[in-house]
Amino acid sequence: MPLELETYATQRARWPREGKVILAQYDDTSVVVYQAFHAVTAEHAVRHGRLGGPRYSFERMSWIKPGFLWMTYRCGWLTKDDDQSHVLAIRLDRGFFDGLLERAVASSWRSSPYPTEAEWSQALKASEVRLQWDPDHGPMGEKLDRRAIQLGLRGKTLRAFVEEATQSIEDVSDLVLAERAHRGDEARLRTPRETPYPVESETARRALGL
Secondary structure (H helix, E strand, O other): OOOOEEEHHHHHHHOOOOEEOOEEOEOOOEEEEEEEEOHHHHHHHHHHOOOOOOOOOOOOOEEEEOOHHHHHHHOOOOOOOHHHOEEEEEEEEHHHHHHHHHHOEEOOHHHOOOOOHHHHHHHHHHOOEEEEEEEEEOOOOOEEEEEEEEEEEOHHHHHHHHHHHEEEEEEOHHHHHHHHOOOOOOOOOEEEOOEEOOOOOHHHHHHHOO
């Protein structure tokens, strides 16, 4: 299923300007997340329909981002280095994604709901899902008041993400490169249509600090 695109100007007008917001493209059964990889890894993923290959490691934490502009900011609109030369749009099972939100543990104690640092540290070590809320950024790299989410996966959870929860993978590098030229024109810049993702589980809301 191809990504739905919309102008940045239209989306910015309806997006929340501040607070913790999971901006994502999703439907009843799936959520799109993004990752940047070396060309070899990206080509393998598209060819086989899942991540893997000689440059991909299950031993490292792998970070996923549901926000397209947060991804383009992190990879410098594909201008940083060879290890981030391709952006993949990974359509993920929505139930799996909701489970990640419930099991996420914040990267810092102050951002977590745990009353003591010791409890947070123990939970962080045991968890296979790490959470970070970072300042979101606009298309020109400007820092925003809104916070964007990224989730780090490791261990069996990373395996399940790759081998069970991935529905499809699309290399959207051409879209990133084409729209990079329009970053300064909000009316021309087109990005994947995203809306605030509903987090209804109280367990997930507590874990995310919502």
